[in-house]
Amino acid sequence: xxxxxxxxxxxxxxxxxxxxxxxxxxxxxxxxxxxxxxxxxxxxxxxxxxxxxxxxxxxxxxxxxxxxxxxxxxxxxxxxxxxxxxxxxxxxxxxxxxxxxxxxxxxxxxxxxxxxxxxxxxxxxxxxxxxxxxxxxxxxxxxxxxxxxxxxxxxxxxxxxxxxxxxxxxxxxxxxxxxxxxxxxxxxxxxxxxxxxxxxxxxxxxxxxxxxxxxxxxxxx
Numbered sequence: 499x500x501x502x503x504x505x506x507x508x509x510x511x512x513x514x515x516x517x518x519x520x521x522x523x524x525x526x527x528x529x530x531x532x533x534x535x536x537x538x539x540x541x542x543x544x545x546x547x548x549x550x551x552x553x554x555x556x557x558x559x560x561x562x563x564x565x566x567x568x569x570x571x572x573x574x575x576x577x578x579x580x581x582x583x584x585x586x587x588x589x590x591x592x593x594x595x596x597x598x599x600x601x602x603x604x605x606x607x608x609x610x611x612x613x614x615x616x617x618x619x620x621x622x623x624x625x626x627x628x629x630x631x632x633x634x635x636x637x638x639x640x641x642x643x644x645x646x647x648x649x650x651x652x653x654x655x656x657x658x659x660x661x662x663x664x665x666x667x668x669x670x671x672x673x674x675x676x677x678x679x680x681x682x683x684x685x686x687x688x689x690x691x692x693x694x695x696x697x698x699x700x701x702x703x704x705x706x707x708x709x710x711x712x713x714x715x716x717x718x719x
Contacts, residue, residue: 501693502675502678505631505694505697508694509632509697509701512636512701512702512704513639513643515705516636516640516704516708517644519705519708520712521708521709522644525658526644526650526655528650528651528655528656529650529652534712537711537714538711539584539587539588539591539593540601541601541603541606541607541710542584542707543585544601544603544607544611545603545610545611545707546576546580547581548614548615549614549633550573550576550577551615551618552614552618552626553572553573553576554573555619555626556572556618556626556630557569557570557573559618559623559626561623565677568673572670590654604710604715604716604717605710605715606706606709606715609703613699613700613703614700623681624685624689624692625692625693627677628693629700630700631674631675631700633704634667634670634671635675636701636704640662641659641660641661641662642663644659644663678693681693
């Protein structure tokens, strides 16, 4: 079994929980109220800023030019393509780019992004790969499962499913899984055990990110 085959055993219960979450169920049905999705757009924009930093660290720490180039491309794609989609979403909600940029991270967003950046900055390249993977894998798996049920008539939610279930994002997910397998094959068992722990933490944060949007989470004090 490949290393990502082992990680699938960790991720599967999380992906199941995400797809069963009322926010994701209603997004797939096209019945989700605009408020939690608006919250998600703002928080995911903040998340992507920090996610881009992880790609930059990936490029800096990549063991070869090919991987360095791929991480540089991912950095560019995140900043100039995926974040632009979020700006378009925000504009439809009447949220200006300035307001989007001024979004304060929720407790969950802060915790997740701090974990990602700290892992990328202080851990190994393998730790970085393990931390990144659940976001790509989780979104791809969620969108593909929703797509199998049939896309909703709601244009905005259908576009979300189309983007993350699409061929380009699926190929990106498979590349990241392949990267993880390659790194794990050159690692010790103790390193692979650490990768499993890092992967599981990121996967759990993926669920909490959806749940925080559903609850429109705020700081208690």
